[in-house]
Amino acid sequence: MNSIRVFAPATVANVACGFDIFGFAVDSPGDEIVLRKRDKPGVEIIDIIGDEGRLPREAMRNTAGIAIQTFLQHIGSEQGIEVTLHKQMPLGSGLGSSAASAVAGVFAINELMGRPLKTMDLLPFAMEGERLACGSAHADNVAPSLLGGFVVIRSYNPLDVIRVNTPDGMHCTIVHPDIEVNTKDARFILKNEVSMKNTITQMGNVAGMIAGLMKPDYDLISRSMVDVIIEPVRSILIPEFNEVKQAALDSGALGCSISGSGPSMFALSRDAETAQRVGLAMQAGFLAVGITSELYVSEINQQGPKILSPVTATA
Template sequence: MENNIQEFKPPLKEEKGITNSGNVKVADSIAVFAPATVANVVCGFDVLGFAVNEPGDEVIMRITNKPGITISKITGDDGRLPLNPAKNTVSVSVQHYLQSINRTDIGLDIELHKKMPIGSGLGSSSASTVAGLFAIKTLMDDNSDPAKLLPFAMKGEEMACGHGHADNVAPALFGGFVLIRSYSPLDVVRLPHPPGLYCAIIFPDVDVPTREARQIIRNKILMKDAVTQWGNIAGLVSGLFMQDIDLIGRSMQDVLVEPVRSMLIPDFYPMREMAMELGAVSFGISGSGPSVFAFTRDEETATLIIQKLQQHLTNININSKTYVSTINDAGPRVIG
């Protein structure tokens, strides 16, 4: 794994402590927030993603006297997520982490508070999983590279959508703009980005399950389309390094996945046309959708775009949620 992933050392809560197997005192409870993410970033299917400031999920984790993991509460999910720790992405990924440090003897109680919509294309399962992993790593006073958590987070993604991709969990874990250079071996690189880049996100309230959205993608592509896509990915990465927003904008074109997935999103192309006319730098699908996003040069333009797109969706009887954010470079954080 590349070593240019920033290290996180959040403060521990100084409460009633317990002692782990290494006789190191750790806090007995913690609350962690982890952010939503935009994956693919139009042309970078499964290899590019970035974190945003909101929405996100919160996990409260407590050490208990009884070995094993329990999930005592889940809120904000309308009853859709399992309390069974063998079937929940948070507890499953945490269990993998505990096995890796030989601490399966520990007892944990988990509360998951969904502060973001499920099935939005904004990395809902990733935010939950990363919050849980960051919580247990901090509780265990584990100061090792946060990159060690990424394979466990990918296990959660595999459970959630059938494919252990990293373009949501990596930016949720590390913050910022992330490139998955390779999956075998896993090699992740944080990319720079223009500081003034804003993201306008709109989530239409329609159902686009991630598994189904992956199944409609073509398995074979034309060489000319592959060449176009490679050029766009290289152009986007170059634009990020050069802080060239124009180059970023003209590189964010997808000839492979968007033409298929856009059919699942009501009025995708009319919304893109509206966003570009209002001053967007680029426009595309967030993850597998149905959320869409636009990059802009300022907050005012981003706000205007989501207002106009939300009104458009209202006119065709579709409810929606909207968010405006810069790129979140911090990733998960301790909130209590």
């Protein structure tokens, strides 16, 4: 195999109460990458489509490029690679855009090189892409994008990642308002210390969320989707946040919060019909103040990356 085309899904990180430890994958949007072997050593990004020229073309400054390069160094290969990246989600959206590119890249190169590593072992290379993008090698976006499903990052040292079962039929609604929140800025405004009261409340909600997903118990999930630490601070960066969240709850959502660092907002619902209704209500909330948005509705993506149809000459 001399070329490959791979899709990696967007993700919702934090999931309300689980800052930096919860994340799940969705069916749409996501990024696609095309890799081709070449005789000349090194990783070269040939083109990036859909980024409006905003992303670096130098491989070691690009999340997909650095993930591919560090993987090749790890397996001791000097194989040359040409990369074409198709960005299919907004940058700075809170949907794990940088993570999807890194995951697509490292998953694709592993397949192209004959799958020398297991999928779980690819995670550190994808995390290097996150370190490049936002200064911190966190895994709450790359892990669910790579592994699929709902993921818990129990520990970073050593890295300990667990997939958690989710109720059949539960759907996610994502609304991305046409504004941008920089991930580094969203982290900068967070407080370094948290009160004992809020810590206890948050720990209870984290435990309740996992129990609710595994039982499954929708009422418990709903009661647990409360963030008393991060959401109150970051929500000030999203216009009409409280009104949009209330619109989602009034329309039947189990809960609603910020996706990653924002500005996207997500909601969980019992079924597809409710999730669609919730999304329209959320969009109406943003539109009331003149903010347009994109709407995505899907189940929890259990697959993670996938190999697409064979690469064509024009891909």
